[in-house]
Each structure stands twice: as C-alpha cells, then as structure tokens.
Amino acid sequence: MKLLDLLHRWTGGLIGLLLALMGLSGAILVHRDAWVMLPHAGDAQVQSTAAIAAVTEKLFADPAARPQSLTFANANFGLDRMATPGGGGAYTDQAGNIVLSWSSQWARPELWLFDFHHHLFAGDTGETVIGVAALIGLFFVISGVILWWRTRKTFAFRLWPARMTRPAIVRQHRDLGVVMAPLLALSLLTGATLVFRPLTAVFLGPSAPATIDEAMKAPKAPPAKLADRLDWRNMIVTARTLYPDAEIRSLAMPRGKSGTITLRMRKPDEWLPNGRTTLWFAADTGALIAHRDDSALPRVVKAYNTLYPLHAAKVGGLGYRLVMTLSGLTLAMLGSFAVWSFWFRRPRPVRRAPARGTGYPAASK
Template identity: 55%
Template sequence: MRTLDLLHRWAGGIVGLVLALLGLSGTLLVYKDSWVMAPGAGDALVVDAGPVADAVARLFATPDRPDSIVFASEAFGLHRLRSPGGAGAYADQAGNIVATWDGIWARPELWLFDLHHYLLAGDAGEIFIGIISLVGLFFIISGFILWWKLRRTFQFKLWPARMSRPAIIRHHRDIGVVLAPLLFISCLTGAMLTLQPVANFILSPLGPAKEWRAATAPPKVKGGQLAGNPDWHAMLAAARERFPDAQFRVLSLPRKPGDLISLRLKQPAEWLPNGRTLVWFDPADFHVVEARSALEMPLGQRVFTKVYPLHAAKVGGLALKLLMTLSGLGMALLGTLAVWTFWFKQPKKVRVPA
C-alpha cells in the first residue's frame, strides 16, 4: 500500500498540471458553439439540398478553394472551410465568407482545440495525451484503493477546509472519490480516442478491430480527374435521396489523383456530431460510387462512434454538459492542488537535537 501511495503522489506531482490543463480546456470546449463569435453563428440551420448546394458551388469556385467544408449545424450556424497549413474560414449558409484565418492562433477556439487534443504538438502530442489519460485512470483506481482504508473519515467539501497540506490531501481524497465515475469516463474515452490499441482492446469483444475500422475506409475504386465545374446539386440530391432524414456534415475534395469526393452525413439516430454515414462520388462524372449507413456498420464501429459524443458531451443535452463540466473542473482542481501540495507544501522536517 505504501508503494501505491508513493506512485500516486509522485505521478500526480509530475503530471498533475497537464491533467488540470486538459480538464480546464475540455470544459471550455464543451460550450464552444455558444462562445464562438462570428456573424451568422446563431443562424437557423438550412436543410434543403438546393440552397446547400448553391453555397457549396460558391465556396468551391474561389481560386483558393478549401479542401473540405464542415457544414453548419443546429448548434452552430456557420460552415467551416478547411485549407492546407491550418488556414480556413467561416462562411454563412449562403456561401458568404464572414471570417478567415491563416493559422490556429488567429482564433481562440482553434488553438484551444489543438491544445486539448494535441498539446500544440501534432501527432506526438496526441499520443502523449493518450498516455496521460491512462495515467489518469491509474489515479482514479489507485486513489479509490487508498481512500477505502480511510472511508470512515469521508467528508464532502467542494474546497479544502484550510490551505494546509493535511486539509488539501483530505479534500483531494474525498472529492476525488465523488468525481471518480465522471473522471473515469473522461479518461477512458480520452484514451480510446487518442490511442488506437486501447480502443481496439476495449472493443475486442465486439469483433476484430480490423473489420469494424474498415467500415469507414474509402472504397478501393480509383476515381477520375476532378471536373472543373462539379455538379454539387446532383451529388447532394443523390445523397439526400439515399438518406432522406440525414443532415449534410462534411464534404471533402480528393486529396490526390484517383481519390473520390467524400460526403459525411448524420442520421437522426447517430450520436456523432458529424455522423458516420458516408457517400463517395466519382470526381469526373459525379455518380455515387458507394454509400454506407452508419446504422448498418459493424457493432464495434457503432459503439466507437459513441465514444467522442460522450467525451465531449455532444449527446444528452444540458445534463451531460453539466456532468462533463464537473469532470473537467474537478480534474483541474485535483491536478492543480496535487502539484501544489507535492512541490510547495511538503511537511517540514523536524530536527532531532544532537
């Protein structure tokens, strides 16, 4: 038990601030659609394929056309355009550009997202966050074990009774066990989203990972050369005919010769904000190459698509947002106080008279 206590304290003292940073940034991102400031952000969603196609044609007709468009949603009324090198723009649903940027530092929601998901360090940062998420799971499990032997002294307090080391440690222990279920969900889903082997292992009872991950892979079909004036009306109409109740979510141009135009849609029963219903088109003649419904994909893929909505509180309405807010703020509080007590509130050494 002493070894477990030492591991818990040392690990908390070293990575506590990283967990605090992730908790605080995650809490802000839960409400991102509410605080992003841009003209038209509060506009009602346009769902008819015709007006959406008109806007797409206008946006892709520009000389510096984007690589993809994330369509407006019920929560956020602007299209987001993505371009190489981190550049991008917001456009209203008529296709008018209302804000542009050359990199993530131009918009607070962009660098905050990058901070939370990648620690501003790209793929290496994402892997590091996944490892930190696993460390967070260790904190939760070891903390509960260490709390159990002292459970009779439990007292619920939102803040330490005093800013002394014993009071902070007691508060850390007791509030940690209260928040443990929420923190467990946050850390587990975070690890599943950032570390593929973790998701593969947890979902292994639902089928081979190779099989369910292949459900979202593009068809092994070589597309033609992208036409100069794509018929977006025909493509969006074809997608709407196949999935009448779905919302258009993400439209992407081919990245290299031979790739297809891809369209992601969200059906009402899907939790994932951008959906996993997929339609691919040939860039030369715009015919549908293949369409896949997210509701008919392998069970492993259907369960995996629920991980992000749980992690980011994109389902469950205000109730889950509030719970994930408690999780994020709790993680920030626990991480910060853990570092404070470890490095700055060490017990004073008592000198023994010679």
C-alpha cells in the first residue's frame, strides 16, 4: 500500500498539470457551439436536398477557391464551416455567404483549443502523449479509490478544501475524487481508447481492433486528380436518394494519395455528430465508387462509434453536457491542487534534537 501511495503522489505531482489542462479545455469545448457567437449561428438547420446542393455548388465550383472540406450546420449551430489548406477556413451561412474567414487556426479560439486538447499542438506525437496521460489518469482513479478505502470513515464531501493547507487539500482531493470516480473514469477511458484503438480489445473483445479497422477502411480506388469541373449537385442528390432519412453532414476533398471525395451522412439512430454513413465519389469523374450504411456495421464497430459522442458530450443534450463539464472541471481541480500541494505544500522534514548528554566533549581525567 505504501508503494501504491508513493506512485500515486509522485505521478500526480509530475503529470497532474497536464491532466488539469486537458480537463479544463475539455469542459470548455463541450459548449463550443454555444460560445461561438456570430451572425446566423442561431439559424435553424437547413437540410433540404435543393439547399444543400445549391450551397455545395456555390462553394466548390471554383477550383481556385475550393475548400478542403465543408461541414454543414447542425441542429445546435446554424453556420457551415469551411476548412482550407494551412489551417485557414471560414464560417458561412447556409446559403454559402461568408460570415467570417481566417487564414490560421490561431485566429479562432475554438480551433486552437480543439487542437490543443486533441494534439497538444504537436500532431500525432501530441495525441500519443495525451493518450498516455489519460491512461495514467485511469491509474489515478483506480489507485485513488483503493487508497481512499483506508480512510472511508472520515469521508466528508467538499467541492473546495476547508483550508489551503496540505492536509485539507489532500482530504478534499481524496473525498471529491472518490465521488467523481465514475465520471472521471468515463472521460479518461473513452479518451484513451480513441487514441489507442487496441484498448477496445479489453472491453469489446480480442477481435475488436481488427474488426473496427476492417470496417472503417475506405474502398480501394486508383489515384485520380481532382477535376476542375464536377457535378456537385448530382453527388448530393445521389446521397439523399440512397439515404433519404439521413442528414448530409460533411464533404471532403481527397487527401494524400486518395482519389476519392468523401461525403458523410448521419442517420437518425447514429450518435456520432457527423455520422458514419459514408459515400465515396471518384475525384476525376464524380461517379459513385462505394457507399457504407452505418446500420450494416458490426455491433462492435457501432459500440466503438459511441465513444466519441460520450467523451465529447455530443449526445444527451444539455444535461449530459453539464455532467461532462463537471467531470472536466473536477479533473482540472484535482490535477492542479495535486501539483500545488506536492511541490509547494510539501511537509518540511522534522529535525530531531540531539540526544541529551551528547554533543559535548568528554571531560578530561
């Protein structure tokens, strides 16, 4: 038990601040649609085939000004968002008129905050660091509950320490942590699994990672150059004909060596905000290459697709957003107080007074 306590304290002192920042940024991002206050952000969502086709034609017709991707407005946010190479982009109303544009993600707090929370501004390397931190956070939750059990008779729930002394902070940390343990475990486990897909083998079965990888693969298509002129309207009409009850969520141009344009849709029973019902069109001709219905995916894949909505509070409405906000703020408090109490409120070593009758030269005979 002493070793577990030592590991809990030292790892908390070393990585607590990173977890605190992840919790705080996550709590803010949960409400991103509410605090991006721009004209038309409160407009009702438009999903008619004609309107979607018209705005797509308007924004993608000019090859010189064509965005890399377009995410359409949703029920909580009335603006479409374009992304352009180099971190630029724009918000447009649902008729395709630009409301606000930017040349770098640093111009928009919701973009750089998202990049920080997911990648620490360091791409795949930063994402791996965050995944490792989430796994360590899970260790904190489990070890904290074990260590709390010894002191359970002194439990007293407090949102804030009674005093800003180390004993009071430790007690509040311990008792608040055990109350919030289920929510913290949910946030940390879903976050870690989104980074490290092999973790799905632990709770979805040994074959889960391979099944998910196979089901999520894009269809094979020969490399093709994106044509200057394509029938964008026909792509939208084709998608709506195949899936008449699904929202059209995003349209993305080919990336890397891919020769396909990707259109994502969200069926009514899907939790993912942009859905996993997907169509692929040839970049040079616009012809439909393949399509995938989310309802036909294996159950393991459907379960995996619930992790992001649970982690980012994209399901459950305002009530669940508030719950995940509480989880993020708790992680921020526990992590920051752990670092502060470990490095700045550590107990001073007690100096023992010399034993009586020592420290004096012996009398000469």
